[in-house]
Each structure stands twice: as structure tokens, then as C-alpha cells.
Amino acid sequence: MRMVVRRPLARSDLPHDTAALARYLIGKIVVRELPEGIASGRIVETEAYVAGDAAGHGFRGMTPRNRSLFLERGHAYVYLAYGISYMLNVSSEMPGIGTGVLIRALEPLDGIPIMRLNRGIERLRDLARGPGRLAMALRIDRSLDGLDLCREGPLWLASDGRDPGEIGQSVRIGISKDADRLLRFYVRGSPFVSGSRSLNP
Template sequence: MANQPLPIIPLHRDGLPLDTTALARFMVGKYLVHDVPHGRMSGRIVETEAYPLGDSTSHAFIGRRPYNGSMFLAPGHAYVRLTYGISYMLNMSAEAEEVGAGILIRAIEPLEGLALMEARRPGVPLRDLARGPGRLTIALGIDQSFDGRDLCTGKDLWIGVIEKSVPIGVTTRIGLSREMHRPLRFFEPGSVFVSGPRKLLAAPFATLETGAQV
């Protein structure tokens, strides 16, 4: 008998925190799902980064432009951007509509549709299938066509939840040339699917937030 799909419940927009940093923290432990004609791919989000208001590294910092308009949509919309000409990055809009801010989904723990992901990244170990924002979009088949997609519909590409509390680790962001000192990177402690240098995930670099979330 085929495996039953995980009991993932779509997130509703009115349940999302409006503050960008709070949203990035909130998204750790949630599920990223891509339903395709051949089946479902999903994984638990284990790493995010916040790009809040006034952040000079945010694509919304210079104001609304044709290429970044999705960051100014209501919270919960996809902002997909090609970075360095080689990798698509999946972001999610934050704050109120017309206020540009967002979070980057950096890594997931692959759970469903492993064969579909592996077909897109052949020969790659499970640990590395979606460990990092560029790897994640390749594994899940996410490209520019998903820019502006509503991630709160429960259809196609969407975000969901399984009722479970998880601890949250916090570190400074990585891969930036400025504003790297800010503690705006959130992750699931102990997960081997988190990207970046391992030393940054442990004391004295990281702190642990003990508040439960669902």
C-alpha cells in the first residue's frame, strides 16, 4: 500500500506574524510543499533568514521596482529571484501589503517525493538535496514562474503546518557583504539539513530560543 501523505494543514494568511523577523522565526518547523502531476514533494523548513524594513541588503530597500513587486504583496506570497545569474532563491513576502520586506527560505529537510527531488539533483546525498537556498529550488522545481504565487492556498506550491513545537536557534546571517552582524538567521538546532558553516550553529555563535511555536 502506498505511503499516506503527511497530514500537512495549509497555513492561513491571517495566522502569519506581520513582523518580518517574527515571521522568519515562525516559519522554522513549517512545511514547504510542491504538488506536481507526478506526486508531491515536501520538506520541513529548517532554516530561514529575515530581511526586515530598513535592511540595506533587502531587495525591497530601494523601493518597489518591476522585478521586486512580489515583496510588496500581502504576507505569504512567493518572491523568486535569480541570484548571481545561477540560482533561484525562494523568499516569502512579509509585513503589510505595499510594505516591502521578506524572508528567505534557506533549507528544508526533504520528506516526501524524494525520488522526484533526486531526479532533479542526481547523485546528491539526501542531506544535501535541499541544504541551501539554491539547492532547495532546484530540488523542488521552483523557478521564476513561481514569483508572486500565493503560498497560502494549499495548492501547487504552498506552506503548511503539522502541529508540533520545535526549538529555534538564532545566528547572524551568512553570505552577505554587509549587515552580517544582525541575528536574523533562524534554524532548527541539531538538524543536519541546515546550511552554512557548522561552527555557526553552536555556542558561542548561536543562541537558543525556548519559546514553543506551532
């Protein structure tokens, strides 16, 4: 049996274009190192928030809250949405450009008992299906904001070389500005993808 090796994503391998990065991250792995063990999931859904995007947090410029979005590509930007759910984003372009990729859903891989405890549910499909759910499952909060995701640590991005399968593309979910742009990417046929069936043909 071949041993699967996971390696941190090299920053030099990350596309400079935000939409290209959102597609590239499909099939990669989010790894969370916790005191009780490692929890991880394969990325099955992302959304790109590109330069000049009215729906992006960097649209009006840098603030203390969003400064991690303006870091070199491959850093974590974590924010609290509606005072309820944390969201994990990956900064996506050159330093000073406030663009990013929202990680929307994961297929759970490692540490499933940890994720179930964090989420307070048993159903595997729902552990990390949606950005708020995945952040809760992996215990991601603002303490991880600004972290370099291209090196091993509390939170990092990995590849095991697996082909993600067929990638679909659609409009983004839950936004009102620039809502018609096809900047959401997902694994076709994955039960772990969020959103309605009409968005996941």
C-alpha cells in the same frame, strides 16, 4: 497510528513582523505539487530581511523584478541569484512594504526520488541544504513568483502541528550589508541546516 494532517498556513496566523515570521516558519512545510507527484520538505533554516535592511531587495523600493516582495504577507517572491540559482522568499508584512523571509534549507519529506532526480544527487542531507539547492530540488523558478502560499496549489506552505524543536539564531550568510544582524533562524542539531559549524552551535 495517527494520521498526520497538513493544512495550509492561514494568513491570519502569520506574524506581521518579519523576524517573527522567520522564526514562525521554522518547522513548517514547503509543498511543491509537480506532474509526477508531490515533493515537500520541513523548513529548518530561514533568514529575515526587515524594513530598512540594506541587504534586502526592497531597500531601494519597488521594481518590476521585486514587486512580489511588496505583496501582503504569505506570497512567494522568487528571484534568480547571480544568474545561477533561484531563491524562494515569503513576503512578510503589509502590502507595499518590501520585506521578506528567505527559505534557506529544508529537511526532505515527500517525493525524495523526485528531488534526487531534480538535483542529480543521491545524498539525502544535501538535497535541500541551502536556498539554491532547495529551489532546484523542488523545481522552483520565476514562474511561481507572486503565488499565494496560503492556499493549496503548485507551491504552498503547510503545518502538521509538529514542534520544530530548539531554534537557534545567528548572523545571516553570504551578505556584506547589515551583516551583523541576528536575523537567521535554524533548528539546532539538524543535519539539513546550511552554513558552517560556527554558525550552527
